Amino acid sequence: MPTITSLGVGSGLDLSGLLDELEKAESVKLEPITEQRASYKAKLSAFGKLENALDSLREAATALDDSETFQALSSQMQGDAVSASADSTAVPGRYQVEVTALAQSQTLASGGFEEAAELGTGELAFSVGEEAFSITLDADNNTLEGLRDAINAEGAGISASIINDGSATPQRLVLTATETGETNQIAISSTNAALQTTFGFDPAAPAAGDMRQTVAAQNAQLSVNGIAITSTSNHVEGALQGVTLDLTATNEGAADTLTLSRDDAAIKGSIEGFVKAYNSLQGTMSNLTSFDVETGAAGELLGNSTLRGVESQLRNAMGDVGEGDYGLLSNMGISLALDGTLEIDDEALDEAIEGNLDSVSAFFVGSEEQGGFAANLETVLGSLLEDGGTLDTATSGIDTSIERLGERYTRMQESIDATVDRYRTQFADLDSLVSQMNSTSSYLTQQFDSLNTQLNQ
Template sequence: MGTISSLGIGSGLDLNGLLDQLKDAEREKLAPIERQIKTEDTKITAFGQLKGALSKLQDAAETLNSGDLYSSLSASTSGDSVGAAADKNAMPGGYQINVETLATRGTLASGNSTGDPTDEVAASAQEMTLSFGSGPDKTVAIEAGSTLEDVRDAINADEESGVNASIINDGTGYRLALSSRETGADASISGFSFDGDATISADDALVADGGTLQAGTDASLTVNGIGITSANNQVEDAIQGVTLNLKEEGESTVTVEQDTLAVREAVTGFVDAYNDLKETTGKLTSFNAETGQAGELNGDSTVRMVESSLRNVVGGMGNAGSDFSMLSDIGISLEVDGSLSVDSDKLDDVLSSDQQALSDFFAGVDDSDGFAARLEGSVGQMLSDNGSVNGAISSAENRIDSLGQRYDRMEQSVDRTVARYRTQFSQLDGMVAQMNQTSSYLTQQFDALSQMSSGKN
């Protein structure tokens, strides 16, 4: 029996449509696996959110666990003449600053000018020597045929020239203008010369003599009456561990004190990170009774373990060597809903009066871990390669791999079944087509016999 390539042609039946319906019905067997894979993918995404929230809490705990945080100093200023920044070497104290002069850059313009900056000023290759206040001379190579613009560009291209060059028009011609790259008297440009024939006309050499010179100056200031000079306006270690940024002439007061703001931000940062984590776990494990909608990790044991471990740390006692024993002693309370709240007045009182005790509570004392170290360790264990969170992610990934293999096997089974249906339908189509042909032939024969019988009569 011949094979019919297009189902239904021989029989006139809609076998293709029927085969499509059977194929769709068979593929429905794949739907449960697809839903399971999607569920596991959703869990992996949810665990990623949990992992991110835990990482932020770990970072906040790490900040609180640093002993340097509680010994850090800040510098504040009153007045507009200076800005100040303190490092770990600074010492608490107050300082009266009087800025008498700011450090300036030296400038120099050539004493003569050319009518066009594109006119040649150096017929031969030569060196230009730049002189400075008390610093060493610098040399710049000038190529043959250089114009005033070329001289400018050669100076600017040389990182060691010590000056920036430009061209100015004084109304009668174009002059070479130089500005020291650094402030201070030693770095101030004071002159320039050439060892060749650098001229702006046939008999007029390009010279600094007679030019406009503004000498650079050192900054001058007093700190508590002690005179200080500086080549630049950023003065380091005039006050130990403090950098002064001179802004203008005048008087200012610099106060160096414990940086309570940094500690406060670290404490509130921990509270915010903990509450963000609490909000994240709440969403992931939520259940809406009205809609029946559940969070991605509703009922998941990993989340319950995370929440339980954190409650034990947060509700536990502090370091035995600290004056504080619980978070509530420093103004942090555990609310009924599991979140943390801050009593700002109580925390500020602790920060201003007993910062060492706060350091002992969070960072530990006498080689004993403080609250922050225990929290950091607990979260670190959860996030480790063998920890509960990564373990849950790995389990979900393994289930996806297993489901994927099951899906492939099921899909192959479906394809074989559909192929078998196609073969059977093709055979049916051929059989019906043959039967139709036989029926048509017999009908013709019967019609012929009938006509013959009628003719005899």
């Protein structure tokens, strides 16, 4: 039979259109798989939303399980010479900080050189603080630029640059210690007499060579409540317990005042953050289990046993009774509303924080012998969120189902493709057969017409 390159060309029949319709009919078999896979993916996304909400609650509960949360301090500095930051170990109080000197880095400058002048060859030994290194000058680097680049490449506590002072010999090598303080003084020596004279520098004999000190290394000098303190840095840690001081100027005779006080607003904010995270979780779970009677629209996890289990465990954890003055959240002004969310009585919570903070902390943090409310809740949330936990098990099952549906879809698509290919082959054969029959019919018609013409003559 002749080969048909386009269905229907030989026969005149709409075989291509018919094949398309048959392919569409076969593809309907994929729809249940596609719909089921979309349903599983929607459920997986829903569990993702639930996991995010639980993660936020866990983060808030973890903060309340830390005793430092209830030791938050606020700091206020009056004055422009010092800034301060405090951690939970700082002691509330009022401190006078006077700065008489700022820490500074030592700077050395060489004598002047003409541009591109050669320095000679040999070795220069450098030390600053606990750092030490040597540089060998040779024919490839015995210029100020070469020496500068070699020093900077060491990255060992000295920064080198070249300054043009505008004189007849304008090029000067300038070395600056990268750290402040008297312990970070620069020393330079060489066994080459010429290099020793040009670049050598001994802090004990600063005028022995051409290299001169232009800025002396200096420690910061300050006092806190009249007690003298020396620091190699303007970033002063440890001088005042739990406080870091940053010195920016001197204020001799006009001390800055640092006031440290308990930050009740920050403590309340941590509790409010927990309530907000819990209410957000409740909203998420409500949306995932909702049902609209009028439209029939349902949340992705409506009736889901895993979500019901999560809700049950949370209810039990929220009802834990602690020891001390505050056995329940409601005792400090945090109550459960009818819709399942938490409500804060600001007056009652403020009174608890301001008047009995130790008991508030004990409720959330607990003691060395027994964990508090936050620790118990964090344990429950961990069992839900961690690898191998409730949500991980549920989502792993969904992932497996989606994977199997994908395999089933592939097999079904292959079966459909094979069926369509079979139809295409059969239609091609039919097209060729009908085309041949049409050709034979046309030929016979012509022969009969010719015979009739001859007989009628």
